[in-house]
Amino acid sequence: NAGVMQNPRHLVRRRGQEARLRCSPMKGHSHVYWYRQLPEEGLKFMVYLQKENIIDESGMPKERFSAEFPKEGPSILRIQQVVRGDSAAYFCASSQGTSGVSYEQYFGPGTRLTVT
Amino acid sequence: AQKITQTQPGMFVQEKEAVTLDCTYDTSDPSYGLFWYKQPSSGEMIFLIYQGSYDQQNATEGRYSLNFQKARKSANLVISASQLGDSAMYFCAMREGTTNAGKSTFGDGTTLTVKP
Numbered sequence: 001n002a003g004v005m006q007n008p009r010h011l012v013r014r015r016g017q018e019a020r021l022r023c024s025p026m027k028g029h030s031h032v033y034w035y036r037q038l039p040e041e042g043l044k045f046m047v048y049l050q051k052e053n054i055i056d057e058s059g060m061p062k063e064r065f066s067a068e069f070p071k072e073g074p075s076i077l078r079i080q081q082v083v084r085g086d087s088a089a090y091f092c093a094s095s096q097g098t099s100g101v102s103y104e105q106y107f108g109p110g111t112r113l114t115v116t
Numbered sequence: 117a118q119k120i121t122q123t124q125p126g127m128f129v130q131e132k133e134a135v136t137l138d139c140t141y142d143t144s145d146p147s148y149g150l151f152w153y154k155q156p157s158s159g160e161m162i163f164l165i166y167q168g169s170y171d172q173q174n175a176t177e178g179r180y181s182l183n184f185q186k187a188r189k190s191a192n193l194v195i196s197a198s199q200l201g202d203s204a205m206y207f208c209a210m211r212e213g214t215t216n217a218g219k220s221t222f223g224d225g226t227t228l229t230v231k232p
Contacts, residue, residue, distance in 0.1 A: 097215075
């Protein structure tokens with residue numbers, strides 16, 4: 001059973017470009033979470049999605065950032081007009097949801113975004 | 117609001133000795149879970165141990181144990197018989213509720229260095 005997959009693992013963008021980060025949850029998982037880790041800091045929650053729904057976006061910056069988790073395909077975190085301050089590691093996690101008995105959320109390997 | 121505090125930015129321990137990494141938390145929800153993760157220099161997040169707020173006994177997983185003091189709102193990680201491979205960043209995290217759904221709040225981490 002493949003784990004949480006994220007791609008690309010490394011992404012370099014110039015200021016003003018768009019960044020698209022993809023997350024494929026574990027098989028059978030319908031809940032996806034995105035976190036951002038700035039250098040030398042802990043992970044900060046960004047957004048929580050279920051299929052076709054945003055459940056909690058309280059950690060998302062108000063502008064330039066958006067996320068989706070379509071019925072088919074991976075979850076996408078999109079950053080428009082990137083700035084240097086967006087350089088960070090972006091982690092995705094997935095879980096079964098409240099119907100599952102496990103307490104665990106499973107993390108992907110992360111995408112390291114560098115804005116030049 | 118959830119809050120996690122890790123007061124030790126860096127810790128050193130001699131190989132084969134035990135080390136305690138501190139974590140205090142704050143929440144108004146009586147139902148919550150506490151987690152510890154290891155992040156080696158390669159960057160992935162590795163789940164180590166979980167403690168539920170209603171668990172009567174402290175959690176243990178191999179060389180890892182969680183010293184859970186509910187009244188003090190502390191959840192310290194104890195690593196016994198440290199190994200060189202334990203050198204990494206360690207994050208304490210909390211999630212309200214006891215299911216696998218919902219956002220997690222992370223501390224800023226403790227960098228552990230194991231000396232030979």
